[in-house]
Amino acid sequence: MSISKRFAELEHIRSALNEADADPGRIVMERMLSATEAEIAGRRTILAGTNNYLGLTFEPGILEAAHQALCEQGSGTTGSRMANGSFASHVALERSFAEFYGMPAAMIFSTGYQANLGILTGLLRPGDKVMIDAHSHASIYDGCRLSGADFFPFRHNDPEDLRKRLRRLGDDARGALVVTEGLYSMLGDIAPLAELLAVTEEFGAYLMVDEAHSLGVYGEQGRGVTEAAGILDRVDFITGTFSKSLGSMGGYCVSRHEQLNLLRYGSRPYIFTASSSPANIAAAHWALDHIRSHPELRETLWSNVARLYGGLKELGCTLGAEPSPVVAVRVGSHDEAARIWNELLAAGVYVNLVVPPASPDGASLLRCSVSAGHSPEQIDTIVTAFGEAISRTAFAGACCSGQA
Amino acid sequence: MSTDTGDQYQEILQGLYGMLERFPTRNIDLQEQTDLVADMGLDSINVMELLQEIEDRFDIIVPLNVMSDVRTVQDLATQVQRLIRENS
Numbered sequence A: 001m002s003i004s005k006r007f008a009e010l011e012h013i014r015s016a017l018n019e020a021d022a023d024p025g026r027i028v029m030e031r032m033l034s035a036t037e038a039e040i041a042g043r044r045t046i047l048a049g050t051n052n053y054l055g056l057t058f059e060p061g062i063l064e065a066a067h068q069a070l071c072e073q074g075s076g077t078t079g080s081r082m083a084n085g086s087f088a089s090h091v092a093l094e095r096s097f098a099e100f101y102g103m104p105a106a107m108i109f110s111t112g113y114q115a116n117l118g119i120l121t122g123l124l125r126p127g128d129k130v131m132i133d134a135h136s137h138a139s140i141y142d143g144c145r146l147s148g149a150d151f152f153p154f155r156h157n158d159p160e161d162l163r164k165r166l167r168r169l170g171d172d173a174r175g176a177l178v179v180t181e182g183l184y185s186m187l188g189d190i191a192p193l194a195e196l197l198a199v200t201e202e203f204g205a206y207l208m209v210d211e212a213h214s215l216g217v218y219g220e221q222g223r224g225v226t227e228a229a230g231i232l233d234r235v236d237f238i239t240g241t242f243s244k245s246l247g248s249m250g251g252y253c254v255s256r257h258e259q260l261n262l263l264r265y266g267s268r269p270y271i272f273t274a275s276s277s278p279a280n281i282a283a284a285h286w287a288l289d290h291i292r293s294h295p296e297l298r299e300t301l302w303s304n305v306a307r308l309y310g311g312l313k314e315l316g317c318t319l320g321a322e323p324s325p326v327v328a329v330r331v332g333s334h335d336e337a338a339r340i341w342n343e344l345l346a347a348g349v350y351v352n353l354v355v356p357p358a359s360p361d362g363a364s365l366l367r368c369s370v371s372a373g374h375s376p377e378q379i380d381t382i383v384t385a386f387g388e389a390i391s392r393t394a395f396a397g398a399c400c401s402g403q404a
Numbered sequence B: 001m002s003t004d005t006g007d008q009y010q011e012i013l014q015g016l017y018g019m020l021e022r023f024p025t026r027n028i029d030l031q032e033q034t035d036l037v038a039d040m041g042l043d044s045i046n047v048m049e050l051l052q053e054i055e056d057r058f059d060i061i062v063p064l065n066v067m068s069d070v071r072t073v074q075d076l077a078t079q080v081q082r083l084i085r086e087n088s
Helices: A003-019 A060-073 A088-101 A112-123 A138-147 A159-168 A193-202 A258-265 A278-293 A296-315 A334-346 A376-392 B003-020 B044-058 B064-069 B073-087
Strands: A029-034 A037-040 A043-047 A105-109 A129-133 A150-154 A177-181 A206-210 A237-241 A251-255 A326-331 A352-354 A364-369
Touching: A043 A376, A060 A278, A088 A105, A088 A251, A088 A278, A105 A112, A105 A258, A112 A138, A112 A177, A112 A237, A112 A251, A112 A258, A129 A138, A129 A159, A138 A150, A138 A177, A138 B064, A150 A159, A150 B064, A159 A193, A177 A193, A193 A206, A251 A258, A278 A296, A296 A326, A296 A376, A326 A334, A334 A352, A334 A364, A334 A376, B003 B044, B003 B073, B044 B064, B044 B073, B064 B073
Parallel strands: A129 A150, A129 A177, A177 A206, A206 A237
Antiparallel strands: A029 A037, A037 A043, A105 A251, A237 A251, A326 A364, A352 A364
């Protein structure tokens, strides 16, 4: 395909989004007002689609930590750790992650996307076998592709299907890698990790869990769905991001295998990327310490989840199976989703518009992410705005069919 | 192609036609040269469902990465035949 054809293809996608008035790329936060509010198109808008689960981005402590690092260590690292060396703050954050999870090894990356890319390409060689949940994030698909390994999607959250596929691999199942997530970011459902681990162990395979959306949210100490499932000591690799509950930017991997550290010598996304800026590292480190010492943040988050989930359910919206910090309202069509999304924006509520192919099962979704930083009044405003937006769209009947 | 191999290929092809007919086919006649995406308009979710059906039907496992070399029904049938052979 020539570049001009590629431009034409992309132009087609852009025009289609424009015509439907459904281009999330056009949203500009003109001014940030708090962790949960911004000015969009001159309007004060509640943010319910920014994955800021613990609402830490404007905490005085996080700002002070980032500010201090900026002043003491400078604005950037200007290169990769393999070339330029590590800052002490990078090493200290890795130590904190390892200690937080009670594991011998931790590596940090410049983004969450790169954490998955770096781990998968570092671990896997062409011909290796990987089983990934079909709803996996793009970074998992891309990491598998880049590694050259043979990768096989198994049915979403289906341990029996994983077993069937591992069995078909025959002898190759031993030593294969199984990849799943903790909380799935689009539909807001969690993985049956204990069951998936049991199948993985049955075949002598390794398990990797991406906790990008569940760090700080699930588990008694906020270590994710893996902790909540009671399998922290048996999972092989956990990856995640600083850009959600930690309110910063970057990614990490922890492992019960000390050899994780060897990937520093063979993971190209790690070797050839500039390391995270001191301010990002300091913010993430502050947030990691903060979530450990403030379990009440999770209580507030879950109370907000119950309020939003309950409110939307009462409206008759079709939601995910169980309440989670990702509350996805399923609607009948792409057009209907775009209409409601625009109505919500006009009412000063920002959520995520998710339509195929970005949605995992062909669904059109209005995806809300709940924050501990939301006030109960903000949650009520979101619910009211949904009620009014739905009733103003011509397809209200299709969306709220009384399935609550 | 030997007769046995040819028979096996035809059997796979007919099986694939049966599966593909259940997807939106834009009212086209399915042929070996039908392009799964350009002619049929299959999206990534359709492809995933199709693969899972193929795996169950032929008791094989299809790496998603081989799909980057698959454009037509013929390409798909050839890959399925190769995987069956490797599995046996």
